[in-house]
């Protein structure tokens with residue numbers, strides 16, 4: 001993971017804009033993403049070939065998530081009660097620093113020195129690995145994709161397939177360089193076997209396992225975790241201690257809400273009817289049981305989610321089930337890749353979630369990294385109106401009204417230049433006489449406008465300079481005898 005991605009506060013507001021040109025000019029990166037995204041889109045389309053079935057399942061999933069959010073405070077209390085009854089110790093963390101301190105405290109109290117991790121985006125969000133490593137605790141990622149990027153010292157570029165930006169040859173070279181005794185091979189089975197050999201030893205040596213949570217069921221105090229490699233199951237059952245970390249929005253009301261969401265999640269994410277493993281964790285090992293950890297902890301993270309929850313429109317962001325379908329179909333993400341976004345969550349979901357978590361003052365360019373084509377909303381299995389939320393956040397960046405109190409950093413995009421620009425445009429567009437005069441002047445002198453001059457060059461860097469018509473529509477109408485003034 002690069003230091004830049006670890007730094008939330010203070011990340012330049014235009015980090016995306018700064019990185020995008022390099023990504024667009026990287027043919028290898030573009031080819032890797034194009035190939036991977038085409039495959040994922042085709043697999044998903046095959047899964048939802050029946051529009052009526054898709055619509056009905058989507059309605060069920062959306063209803064389950066919306067209902068859970070409508071009752072979230074009550075559900076979280078119920079979840080804590082049920083988990084506690086099941087023997088799971090529940091912790092509440094308001095900030096990433098608090099969550100990191102809680103996890104570190106649990107590990108230190110247990111004398112744990114080595115941790116094996118299942119895939120978890122929320123631990124990426126809080127930069128848990130770096131925190132634990134800084135305190136002398138070794139963390140090993142056990143998901144194959146996460147293991148690869150950990151070896152490479154990179155951050156995930158996709159929320160479901162973290163190393164999708166790498167091709168076979170790059171992984172082969174990485175393994176040959178970083179895994180002792182491993183020669184160069186591009187045979188997938190041999191590469192997988194090499195990772196498996198290393199990770200088997202890590203599972204056996206680990207003092208604790210850390211995982212994320214896909215759904216936390218309040219009715220039964222059950223943590224649902226889906227995966228394809230069995231590493232999630234090994235991480236949460238083999239070591240004597242299991243710590244699950246999740247955002248507070250992952251709560252569901254009932255167990256019966258799980259099947260439709262599971263079906264939507266796996267089919268949208270990887271085009272699979274179901275994942276190979278569905279783990280339902282309901283507490284530590286009980287007397288007489290032969291496996292399972294002796295202690296299970298659940299860390300519930302807020303990190304700005306309560307603030308998002310407080311805004312009735314932006315609250316829809318929290319319905320997300322992290323399937324990544326929006327990014328697989330996004331014309332921006334598929335061309336620039338996940339690292340261009342700088343923050344943990346890339347693509348359309350990142351463009352609405354990151355500015356709300358980190359603040360518009362440091363992630364204000366993210367909502368602008370969109371053509372507003374609506375592809376993301378079309379495929380979102382829980383019907384999050386992503387384009388509408390992007391427009392709302394763009395507005396918040398320049399015009400924080402009374403309704404904007406929920407968005408951190410609102411108004412930070414309102415520079416003096418923009419303010420003057422908008423005032424002038426209001427004057428011109430509300431005065432017919434002034435509009436005609438400016439139009440005429442633009443027709444005469446527009447060609448003299450230097451496209452290279454800042455700040456106009458921010459427009460002309462990617463687009464051709466607009467050519468003003470020599471005659472306005474009014475003049476042409478008058479000439480043609482259609483003047484109604």
Ligand code: SF4
Nearest residue numbers: 320321323324326380
């Ligand atoms: S916003 Fe929708 S499509 Fe995107 S990851 Fe979340 S649930 Fe999936």
